[in-house]
Amino acid sequence: MGDDRLFADFVRDRGAALYRYGFLLTGNHHDADDLVQEALIKVRSRWTRVVRQDDPTGYVRTTMARLHVSWWRRRRREVPSAALPEEPVVDRELDRVEGSAQAARVWAALALLPPGQRAVVVLRYYEHLSDPEICAVLGISRGTVRSQVARALDKLRAAGVAKLEEVTS
Amino acid sequence: MSEADLRDAMAEIAERAPVPPADLLERVEAGHRRQQRKHTVTAAFCAVLLVAAGGWVLSRPTDRVVDAFQLPPLPANLPLITETWPAATVTGALPRPPDGQDPIAMGRIDQRHLLVWGRVGRGSAAARSTLWNYDVAAEVYRPMAKDLQARAVLTTVMVGDDTVVRVEQFDGGIAISYSLVDGSHMVRLARTMNGVAGIFVDGRSVYWSTTLPKPLVHRMTISRSPIEDLIGYEGLTVDGTAWARNADSTRFKHLVTGEERTVVRPPGADELECVAAFCLGHDPTGWFLQHTDGSERTKLPYPGTPTLIGGYGLVLLAGNVLLDPVRGKLGIAARRSQCDVVHTSRGGEVIYGWRESAGGRCAGNYWTAYIGAED
Incomplete structure (x- = not known):
């Protein structure tokens, strides 16, 4: 092949x-x-x-x-517009993809993170990578990974995604 | 919220991600070639590659099932594409539209005209977006739809007999709309947050599929009838032809007639790729064609490794020879050696791009051919 x-x-x-x-x-x-x-x-x-x-x-x-x-x-950074230029037809698919309240909170909180911190959070909690693996992916030191995670979690906590101290390493 | 909750929430969010466009590979290949060319040729060639990136067209997909495949011997002098498919559209590099936009060929309106999408800038920096009617022979652009929302990505266009249906991706979702071919009477048909996997236009109806939470096919008329979920098409997606198919192309169902075709994999086959009209397979004895139901299995009498391009069903043979095994047609793009060959399918049509090489150098103009079943 x-x-x-x-x-x-x-x-x-x-x-x-x-x-x-x-x-x-x-x-x-x-x-x-x-x-x-x-x-x-x-x-x-x-x-x-x-x-x-x-x-x-x-x-x-x-x-x-x-x-x-x-x-x-x-x-x-630019805030994307969800506005469509014309009146839409109601589509039943819209209801099917609504997320849970928990996911909505996390999503809103993630939007507050700068890209480096957001990348670290995504790699850790979505891709399930270890800190050394995140170092390799982003090309940054382990100390930077740790500080980025800490700052990101501080912001998530401040945004109301509660009890995230449980996830700190 | 625990660590597990955070992981679950992110996994749930990820499910709302856009579905990859059906032509993702073609876009990537075109972008790759564009990048390569930046290092080696003039800027004019970059626009040419966008042609290869875009292209698509409507042609009526084949419904034909033949009793036997027609596999003519390779003649000493192969006919050119324009001789074998006289109604095919062959074009050189797309020039820049009047306002300097980057042109992307989205489809073929007729033998002489292409539908071209132009946008100034990309992503969040996009400033202006226009749909053009490009006259291939006269090399003239005529605006069809001006002042489209600049940030919207035009993902799919389908040209019907007198209408153009287009799918645009916004930050707030996907919008499906149609207009007459001249660009007038634009009407927004529907919007969805869900990714649109493909569309098909037949007469006054538009079919499209979404993939979340599971693949479904929807239909509505261009007079904006209520959206209808087609029963019996669950798990199938629309790919631009009249045949919806499942993810691994082993089951096809006609959108209009409801005819179903299920692929029967012959014992011993180590490769089998199908379009609704036939399958190209390989087993220890060599390459063969068969109908989807396994009948009319026929050994390919040509040397080398063939490739199923898709669309209505063209096969690329060794030496860049194009074969339509249903209609018994063979053709070649150029008599001189070809290089930078790209091929793809969009809707029912095959798009084939090439340059001619001379003296061992791949330095000729870039050409693109749009070939439909009835061309």
């Missing part, structure tokens, strides 16, 4: 998971879409090497996290 086909299989098999990860990192559909596509384009150019590693998904995850932090350093 050629590398091209392997890459196509990788995109097909892992695309949805990468979009979920990207959505948590960026906080909105639009940027998640851009982030996943830009990361995959970067990975595509190195695919011959990447595919021979044990963990191509980890490589893409790293690329996305670093790209995301880099983007947010370069551009001003």
Whole structure:
């Protein structure tokens, strides 16, 4: 099986998971879409090497996290508009994807975090990575990981996501 | 909130993530090529690659089931695409639209006209977004829909007999709307927070699928009838053709007629890829074609490794030869050596891009062909 086909299989098999990860990192559909596509384009150019590693998904995850932090350093944060230009037809799908109150609180609190802290939280609590693994993904020291986590959890606590001291390491 | 609660909440949030667009791979491949080209060719070539990124078209997907595949021998002088498919659209690089936007070909309106989406900037920096009607022969743009919401990403376009249905992704959800081909009478049909996996337009009805919490197919008329969930299509998604299919393309169901086709995998096959019209497979004896039900299994009499491009069902043979095994057509894009070949399918149509190489260098102009079943 050629590398091209392997890459196509990788995109097909892992695309949805990468979009979920990207959505948590960026906080909105639009940027998640851009982030996943830009990361995959970067990975595509190195695919011959990447595919021979044990963990191509980890490589893409790293690329996305670093790209995301880099983007947010370069551009001003913008509040996305949910307004559509015309009156919509009521769609029953809307009700089916409403989240729980707990998820809504976490989501709102995550929006308060700067990208570096948000990335650390996503990698730790969604991707279930250890601190050394987060160091490798973000290219930062273990001390920085710890301080980023601590600051992020402080903000989450302040935002009303209670009792997060239980999750500190 | 405990650690476990936080993990659960994030997992729940992640489920609201957008569904990858059906053409994610094509977009990535096109972006990859665009990046490569930045290092080697002039900026004009970058716009060309966007053509390969975009492309799509409506052509009526095939419903034909033939008794036997038509596999003509390879002639010494293969006919060109334009000879085999005289109604195909072949175009060079897309020039920039009048206001300097980056052009992306979204579909084919007819043999001479492409639907082109142009946007100035991208992501949150996007400033202006326009839908253009591009005359391939005259190389002239005519605006179809101006002042689209700049941040919205135009993910899918389907051109019907006289209508254009488009799917736009906003921060606040997905919007489906239609207009006449000339861009007038734009009407917003529906919106959803759920990802739209694909759309299909047939006459006055629009079909689309969403994937959360499970794949469903929806239908409404362009006169805005209530949205209807199609019974019997659970687990299937619309891919731009008249056939909804499941995730691994082993089950197809026609959106209009309800005809079902289930793939029968022959014993010993180590590869099998299908479109509704047929399957391309491989077993220890070599490559073969079969109908989805396993009938008419036929050994491919061509050398090399074939690739099923998709769409209405074109197969790419070794040497970049295109084969329609249902209609017995063979064609090649260029008589000279090709390079930077890309191929994809959008809706029922196949999009094939190439450059010609000379003297061992891949330095020719980039061309894109849009081929439909009836071309």
